[in-house]
Amino acid sequence: MDTKYYSQLAWQYRRQHHSYSPVTTTDALKTSEHQPLLGMTVVITGVTSGLGLGIAKNLYRMGATIIAVGRSSTKLDSVKTLLLSIDMPPTSSSSSSSTSVNTTNDVSSSSTNNNPNSRVYVFVADFTDLNSVSKAADAIKSQFSSIDFLINNAGMYHAATTDIATQQGYEIVFGVNYLAHFLWTYKLLPLLHFVHDSQGDDKKDKGTVRIQQQKQQRRIIQISSTMHGAVDGNDLYSLDYVHHPPIASIPLNTTIQKSRSYSNSKLAQIYHTRALNRHLMSQKHSCPSLVDDLNNNNNSSSSSRGGGIQPPASCVHVVNVCPSWVGTSISASNFAEFIMKQLGYEADGFGVASTLHAMFYPMTTTTNTTSSLDYVSNNKNFASMVRFATKVLGKYPWLDSSNIRVKIWTTISLLLLMIEKFIPDTGFVETSEESYNVTKQDALYVWSLQAIQPFVKK
Numbered sequence: 503m504d505t506k507y508y509s510q511l512a513w514q515y516r517r518q519h520h521s522y523s524p525v526t527t528t529d530a531l532k533t534s535e536h537q538p539l540l541g542m543t544v545v546i547t548g549v550t551s552g553l554g555l556g557i558a559k560n561l562y563r564m565g566a567t568i569i570a571v572g573r574s575s576t577k578l579d580s581v582k583t584l585l586l587s588i589d590m591p592p593t594s595s596s597s598s599s600s601t602s603v604n605t606t607n608d609v610s611s612s613s614t615n616n617n618p619n620s621r622v623y624v625f626v627a628d629f630t631d632l633n634s635v636s637k638a639a640d641a642i643k644s645q646f647s648s649i650d651f652l653i654n655n656a657g658m659y660h661a662a663t664t665d666i667a668t669q670q671g672y673e674i675v676f677g678v679n680y681l682a683h684f685l686w687t688y689k690l691l692p693l694l695h696f697v698h699d700s701q702g703d704d705k706k707d708k709g710t711v712r713i714q715q716q717k718q719q720r721r722i723i724q725i726s727s728t729m730h731g732a733v734d735g736n737d738l739y740s741l742d743y744v745h746h747p748p749i750a751s752i753p754l755n756t757t758i759q760k761s762r763s764y765s766n767s768k769l770a771q772i773y774h775t776r777a778l779n780r781h782l783m784s785q786k787h788s789c790p791s792l793v794d795d796l797n798n799n800n801n802s803s804s805s806s807r808g809g810g811i812q813p814p815a816s817c818v819h820v821v822n823v824c825p826s827w828v829g830t831s832i833s834a835s836n837f838a839e840f841i842m843k844q845l846g847y848e849a850d851g852f853g854v855a856s857t858l859h860a861m862f863y864p865m866t867t868t869t870n871t872t873s874s875l876d877y878v879s880n881n882k883n884f885a886s887m888v889r890f891a892t893k894v895l896g897k898y899p900w901l902d903s904s905n906i907r908v909k910i911w912t913t914i915s916l917l918l919l920m921i922e923k924f925i926p927d928t929g930f931v932e933t934s935e936e937s938y939n940v941t942k943q944d945a946l947y948v949w950s951l952q953a954i955q956p957f958v959k960k
């Protein structure tokens with residue numbers, strides 16, 4: 503699968519959903535005659551409902567192997583049954599070896615009873631517990647030598663639980679949405695880096711059936727939110743993080759903290775994305791400009807890669823996504839869920855478009871810290887105003903410290919819910935003014951690295 507193909511796939515989605523139509527992504531895929539993602543492996547957290555389930559269904563239909571992660575084994579079994587029951591379009595290659603993924607043969611030891619012949623594997627992980635996250639990541643690593651996409655989707659809103667802290671004592675929304683995924687990403691990153699050698703005799707890949715496609719770019723997708731713009735990042739920042747952890751990580755159980763916790767966790771994800779992209783670049787694991795590569799390929803008369811820029815043997819991009827309002831149960835309120843289901847995008851329809859765009863659209867590098875090419879929104883028109891709005895709000899820090907900013911932001915976002923279906927448009931946009939603060943990004947990254955250390959080797 504080359505970059506041209508990724509581009510076509512992304513644009514196909516964009517075209518199909520440029521204006522609101524009852525034809526969902528799912529319907530469009532049902533008519534697909536081939537499975538472009540055969541042989542590709544995607545890890546998705548929070549796969550048991552909402553967006554995660556919608557993404558899993560769509561990618562499964564496209565031929566991907568799904569590593570489904572959730573906290574309930576019963577729910578995971580239902581997801582597995584559901585995916586396996588999906589009517590697949592006929593494909594001539596579905597029985598060939600290219601459909602097999604790079605798992606090791608020994609899957610019988612898995613407590614989740616995974617079958618090496620299926621394209622669905624399930625793993626239990628409770629993201630309120632870093633031990634559980636670490637164990638699940640190790641279980642995946644023992645069964646897979648490489649993956650192509652990591653979709654960090656599991657998430658919660660403070661109203662979903664009466665608990666205020668994770669097992670390790672971190673504020674629960676920050677802990678689940680951000681810190682647990684930081685550990686998860688850290689532990690699974692080697693699988694995204696792993697490259698098969700040209701002879702197919704990689705040591706680590708012993709006993710596996712190799713994928714025939716040449717894979718060049720792998721991506722980590724962080725499901726963030728426009729709500730990141732409701733806060734300025736000061737809760738995530740600590741000058742002396744050794745003695746004073748970021749305030750967003752401490753369970754204070756105050757109304758103000760609860761109302762900001764979701765936004766803080768979503769901004770933290772964006773900080774993570776940018777710090778990690780810089781880290782990957784310093785390790786020479788980031789991707790060169792694939793847009794340039796694509797252009798070079800298109801303009802060239804030579805046959806193979808047309809003189810385009812060769813990416814390193816393995817390169818990884820981290821991309822944020824805001825799906826806009828999607829009809830799911832994230833709000834933990836029956837009334838809000840009802841409204842979101844009426845007015846929001848469908849979780850198994852246009853809701854997943856931004857994730858697919860982030861996965862497949864050719865990208866430029868994210869060397870530039872103010873690059874706008876690391877955040878995809880399902881509602882480009884609204885999201886493109888975020889930077890401007892936060893520039894204005896940022897001039898009045900008291901709005902943030904008095905919690906008025908969160909209230910303004912939430913009100914505007916709710917108003918948008920009324921009209922978003924009339925203006926869907928997926929694409930890359932800029933994020934809040936404060937989200938580009940490199941000092942804050944790096945400080946949180948260093949603190950998080952320290953916080954996860956006790957769980958890295960478990």
Ligand SMILES: NC(=O)c1ccc[n+]([C@@H]2O[C@H](COP(=O)([O-])OP(=O)(O)OC[C@H]3O[C@@H](n4cnc5c(N)ncnc54)[C@H](OP(=O)(O)O)[C@@H]3O)[C@@H](O)[C@H]2O)c1
Pocket residue numbers: 547548549550551552553554572573574577627628629630654655656657658678725726727728824825826827828829830831832833846
């Ligand atoms: N819906 C929207 O409008 C919207 C907008 C912007 C961003 N997002 C983001 O989209 C992502 C998916 O949310 P959603 O809207 O699809 O909500 P959802 O339907 O409530 O799904 C959340 C998923 O996360 C899982 N999860 C929650 N806590 C967990 C934990 N402690 N350990 C493991 N898994 C856990 C849930 O598992 P269970 O099934 O076991 O509860 C569920 O599978 C979230 O990151 C959210 O912030 C959503």
